Amino acid sequence: MEIYLDNSATTRVRNEIINDIVMVITENYGNPSSLHHKGFKAEKILNYSREMIARLLKCSPEEIYFTSGGTESNNLAIRGYLKANRRKGNHIITTAIEHPSVSNTFLDLKKDGYNVDILPVNPMGYVNIDDIKRIITEETALISIMMVNNEIGTIEPIKEISAIAKEKGVALHVDAVQGFGKLDFDVKEYGIDMLSLSGHKIYGLKGSGALYVGRDIKIAPILTGGGQERDIRSGTENMPGIIALGKAAELLFGKIDENARFMYELKKKLVDELKELDGWSINGPGLNEAAPHILNISFSGIRGEVLVHSLEEYGIYVSTGSACSSKHHSESPVLKALGLKPNAIQGAIRISFSIFNTEEEVVKAAEAIKKIVPELRKYTRR
Amino acid sequence: MxxxxxxxxTKVAPEVLKEMVSYYEEHYGNPSSIYYFSAACRDAIDNARQKVARAIKARPSEIFFTSGGSEADNWALKGIASALKYKGNHIITTSIEHHAVLNVARFLEGSGFRVTYLPVDKYGMVDPDDIKRAISKDTILISIMYANNEVGTVEPIREIGRIAHENGIYLHTDAVQAAGHIPIDVNEDMIDLLSISAHKFYGPKGIGALYIREGTEIYPLIHGGGQERNRRAGTENVPGIVGMGCAIELALKxxxxxxxxxxxxxxxxxxxxxxxxxxxxxxxxxxxxxxxxxxxxxxxxxxxxxxxxxxxxxxxxxxxxxxxxxxxxxxxxxxxxxxxxxxxxxxxxxxxxxxxxxxxxxxxxxxxxxxxxxxxxx
Known part of the structure; x- marks a missing residue:
């Protein structure tokens, strides 16, 4: 049996939307830019998906631009905004716990002469609002901060940050790849100027994503060409990815709180089941405050990587940190930023839930952990 | 109809769709995850990379997956321009390129590059002698489409490749309309960069590739995780990649x-x-x-x-x-x-x-x- 508890890395495509994807591939396969009927049908699908995403974010469909995924959305938001607003200054702010698609983009911009500030976080993973107030200047053009951290589930105080940004006339970009569809929020009420989201984290397809850009925000494209997506993102639209994203968003609408409660209960169950085991602790903001689908635990005396492989023998899939960096065997910059000791960083695993996991699966996973961890501790040389 | x-x-081939669907439902792992469950995805990507490489006589290590032809074109032009701006600022292309090349060329003109747009004859054919004349010591890239998407004219790429090679200038070709439809050999044609798109040969939309000859100096376009050997960040579009591999194999068969x-x-x-x-x-x-x-x-x-x-x-x-x-x-x-x-x-x-x-x-x-x-x- 397979127990997939790595839903922050990627999710299985929802059964309900496979047929829609297949329809777009086999019947409505037109190019949305074509003027004939086949193209028109494709355009209607495009509009539908745009509306579904807008409904979830509580914005207007014209503020949604499709991309090839979260990484492209983050690159487009940051580079596109700076390119279109050169006169706003050359100071940009982000945090020490961003996804590489934000942090590496900032590093690249630093090479281009931007003055980059990277905010530290406290042991729970939160940025300090006062830090932002202190470093923001007339020269600040952009703040980019994630909504939910992908490794530890910290939910950043976006509303407070946007209030400061607004006051100073600084644009705010939010990487919501782990927050979209998981938390209920109103992009306008939160004061977010640009927001990145990804399809394959919400039971849609890999290779699909979107960027929300508020009506009064100007950005320049990073991909130019045929002028699709109102000149902001050229390239024939990834129709299977887009219909999957639209359907996935539709199916989450009105269900976010219920889903969050469900995943939180799974997480709580897992933690309860592990109580008999000693020598472990939750990293980040703890059980109640973190995003409902993410749990990061350090086990003393073992290496997270070894535990991941051991669990794999049981058909249970979890991860050490984010998938994008887990191949590189380097220490998680996120856990490091929390100030965790090297032992705790090495002993960390991330367990991430979906709405399709069951209590039975969670109990089985806990049982496996309770069996493996003492074994590993016993037989690991230190 | x-x-x-x-x-x-094009319509996705039924054989292609069949392979893709299992990557929605079964092998849905993130290829970057370390456990064996995702190994199927990694293998599938490697496998598709080999098929794409074979189709243009390249090495698998020279194929990089992108979100489509437009991204591949953008990457080739902007990536070379960024990497080689220390060498020169002149780019040669034609007046009949796809907008994914033309508009990038115009964009680069705005950032200090000089672009020559070569004319074509009444058949839509570029004259290789015009290229020779346009080359200067500042020329860093020639970008000419393999075959035109509107009228179908196939350009004399082999001859152009020789000229580029003799002058030590990179040749990029937008082969979006040509790949899967006519034979391409990147070595015979002396091509350094080549863009392809799956949905033009019965594969899915939203997936393409850029061939980058080994040793080519190029800067990434999209930054982030270390996917595609640190050259193209973003979780891989696994079903798309699988579909592309299958589609190109079918096209060659x-x-x-x-x-x-x-x-x-x-x-x-x-x-x-x-x-x-x-x-x-x-x-x-x-x-x-x-x-x-x-x-x-x-x-x-x-x-x-x-x-x-x-x-x-x-x-x-x-x-x-x-x-x-x-x-x-x-x-x-x-x-x-x-x-x-x-x-x-x-x-x-x-x-x-x-x-x-x-x-x-x-x-x-x-x-x-x-x-x-x-x-x-x-």
Whole structure:
């Protein structure tokens, strides 16, 4: 049996939307830019998906631009905004716990002469609002901060940050790849100027994503060409990815709180089941405050990587940190930023839930952990 | 319904779809995850990379997956421009490129690069001597499409490759319309960078690739995680990549027979059009052309009105490329070939593909002749 508890890395495509994807591939396969009927049908699908995403974010469909995924959305938001607003200054702010698609983009911009500030976080993973107030200047053009951290589930105080940004006339970009569809929020009420989201984290397809850009925000494209997506993102639209994203968003609408409660209960169950085991602790903001689908635990005396492989023998899939960096065997910059000791960083695993996991699966996973961890501790040389 | 717009996009082959679906439901892991469950995804990506490499006679390590042809073109031009700006600031391209190249060239002009847009002859063919003349000590890149998407003319890439090579200049070619339709050999043709897109050869939309010859200096376009050997960040579009690999393998399998069949259909269509409609001219090169593309100018008829009427009759064709057909501007390709604005506005493109049958061709021409007659009399 397979127990997939790595839903922050990627999710299985929802059964309900496979047929829609297949329809777009086999019947409505037109190019949305074509003027004939086949193209028109494709355009209607495009509009539908745009509306579904807008409904979830509580914005207007014209503020949604499709991309090839979260990484492209983050690159487009940051580079596109700076390119279109050169006169706003050359100071940009982000945090020490961003996804590489934000942090590496900032590093690249630093090479281009931007003055980059990277905010530290406290042991729970939160940025300090006062830090932002202190470093923001007339020269600040952009703040980019994630909504939910992908490794530890910290939910950043976006509303407070946007209030400061607004006051100073600084644009705010939010990487919501782990927050979209998981938390209920109103992009306008939160004061977010640009927001990145990804399809394959919400039971849609890999290779699909979107960027929300508020009506009064100007950005320049990073991909130019045929002028699709109102000149902001050229390239024939990834129709299977887009219909999957639209359907996935539709199916989450009105269900976010219920889903969050469900995943939180799974997480709580897992933690309860592990109580008999000693020598472990939750990293980040703890059980109640973190995003409902993410749990990061350090086990003393073992290496997270070894535990991941051991669990794999049981058909249970979890991860050490984010998938994008887990191949590189380097220490998680996120856990490091929390100030965790090297032992705790090495002993960390991330367990991430979906709405399709069951209590039975969670109990089985806990049982496996309770069996493996003492074994590993016993037989690991230190 | 008769779909004759296969240059805009193609229907995904059923064999391709079948392979893709298992990557939605079964092998849905993130290829970057360390556990064995994701190994199937990694293997699938490697496998597809080999198939794409084989199709253009490249090495698998020289293939990088992108979100499509536009991204591949953007990456090639911007990536080379960023990496080589220390060497020079001159780029050579043509006036008949796809907008994914043309608009990037214009963008680079705005950031201090000098771009030469080479003219073409009445067939849409670039003159290699023009390239020789345009090359200067500042030239860092030549970007010329393998085959034109609107009229189907195949450019003399091998000759251009030799010129580029002799001068130590990188050659990029947008092979989006050519790959999977005519044989390509990146070594014989001396190509350094080549863009392809799966949805033009019965693969899915949203996936493409850039071939980058080993040792080529290029800067990434999209930054983030270390996917695609640190050159193209972003979780891999696994089903798309699998679909692309499968589609290109299928395209190569029956290559000669299928091309012969499409050329046969195309020539029947051209013959039939010429025998049943007066005042028609074929745009593009008479011989050096892609198998499936027919671009014709029909005297005294508005292409857009004709397309609308064909559409209502269930026949799907286009004027120019799909990406710009919303704009109602006359085609930049046809104008560059020396057609008048009126001639360009009277031109339409039929593009034939794997799933077209001879009956459809005859039916389409019959309807076309009827509509042209009606429009000319109104």
């Amino acid at each position: 008769i779909y004759l717009d296969n240059a805009a996009t 029956g290559f000669d027979d299928e091309n012969e069949r499409i050329i046969y259909l195309r020539d029947r269509m051209i013959d039939k059009i010429f025998s049943s409609i007066s005042g028609v001219k074929l745009n593009g090169h008479p011989e050096k052309r892609l198998p499936g593309i027919i671009n014709i100018c029909i005297d005294g008829v508005s292409g857009d009105t004709l397309l609308l009427n064909l559409d209502m009759a269930g026949i799907y064709a286009s004027s120019g490329s799909a990406c710009t057909s919303g704009s109602l501007e006359p085609s930049h390709v046809l104008l560059a070939m020396g057609l008048t604005e009126e001639e360009a506005r009277s031109s339409i493109r039929f593009s034939l593909g794997r799933y077209n049958e001879i009956e459809e061709i005859y039916e389409a021409v019959e309807k076309l002749a009827e509509l042209v007659g009606r429009l000319r009399n109104s």
